[in-house]
Amino acid sequence: MNRILMGKGARTIVEICAGVKPGEQVVIVTEPRQMKIAEVIGSAVDAVGAEPTIAVITPRESDSQEPPATVAAAMKESDVFISAVYTSITHTKAVKNAVANGSRGVMLTQFDEQMLIKSGVNTDFPKVAPICYAVAEALENANEIILTTPHGTNLTMSATGRKSNAMTCMVKPGQFAPVPTVEANVSPLEGTANGTIVANASIPYIGIGVVDEPVTAIVKDGMITSITGGKEARILSDNLASKNDPNVYNIAEIGVGLNPECKFIGSMLEDEGVYGSVHIGIGSSLTLGGNVVAACHYDLIMTDVTLVVDGQTIIKDGEVLVGQTAIETV
Incomplete structure (x- = not known):
């Protein structure tokens, strides 16, 4: 029965998100535990x-380890590639090269059967797209980005000269997007982020998921210098240290979740899309417009945010303020 119910979500991904057309070559990258999804x-x-x-x-x-060279080549030559894996290959050269060659990609990292039945996949992607574009436009080439929350986040950064990404979950040639996390993001200039990150909602990686106790990270000149908190903070700190790669502490991304159907469930692509949430990505920034290659890319997610970009308030206490008129007129 589940397989039948999964069909609707699969059709949305294939027909709406990837826009697959008759005659196209579609490469589906998967691993054994995700075969049902694939x-x-x-x-x-x-x-x-x-x-x-x-x-x-x-x-x-x-996460972020390259797929085999033969698979990377197939992705590059495809019209569409769909990544249905558990361990992420999103932030890899294989993805960057595939989209640079004109393919379009959909990333279904850590999907399970229920996410094809009841999740953010059920949102009206064309209707939500205008707000995604509006937030992305605000983030692009921003000289000053200020992020605060009542939970303790107080972070500033610059994205001068950087292009933003409007991930509407509907891809065109030369684009990729995680699904169902409708989000707008930008990779800040290396070395410009300073302040405090408090992830009070989720860190959907390495077995953490929805956090029981907030995780606090101190940031200086674009790099995390300390991580404190409870059990989840120790898991994150120990995991990053085990990579033996200083670039894992890089502030790689600021992303805004914009899918009204997403809920915090501990799954990466669902949690990152929660409407009005913000995540700070750390580690690799290569596929987002930055220059850093790292051993991983993790996201620290927070709620109740206020986001001010070059003096304009984009989000106030978790309420998205831009793009609303565009949505109403769709």
Whole structure:
């Protein structure tokens, strides 16, 4: 029965998000534990008259590790690639090279069967897109970004000269997007972030998920210098230290979640999309417009945010203030 119910979500991903057309070549990258997801997606690809190829890879040892060279080559030559893996390959050269070659990608990291049945996948993506573009426009080339929350976050950064990303979950050639996390983001200039991050909502990686106790990170000149809190903070701190890579502490991204159907469940692509939330990405920034390659990319998610960009208040106490008129006129 689940397979039947999963079909609707799979069709949304294939037809709306990826915009797959008859005759296109679609590469579905997966790993053994995600095969059910990949097979349902493959059926939806076949149903529109395109040709699916499922590439089953050995699970990566850590997020952001490159897929095999043969799979990376297939992604690059595809019309569409869909990543249905548990360990993320989103922030990799394989993805960057594929989109640079004109492919379009959809990332379904850590999807489970229920996320194809009841999750942010059920949102009206075309209706939400205008607000995503509006927030992305505000973040692009921003000289000063100020992020605060009543939980203790107080972070400033600059994105001067940086392009933003409007991830509407609907991709065009040369684009990729995680689904269902509708988000607008930008990679700040390296070395410009300073202040305090308090992740009070979720760190959907390495077994943490929705946090029981906020995790506090101190940031100086673009790098995290200390992490404090309870159990979750220790897990994050120990994991980052184990990478033996100083770039994992890089402030790589500020992203705004904009999917009204997403809820905090401890899954990366669902949690990051929660409407009005903000996440600070750390580690790799290569696929987001930055220059840093790191051993991982994790996101620290917070709520009740106020976001001010070059003097304009984009979000006030968790309420998104830009793009509303555009949505109303859709």
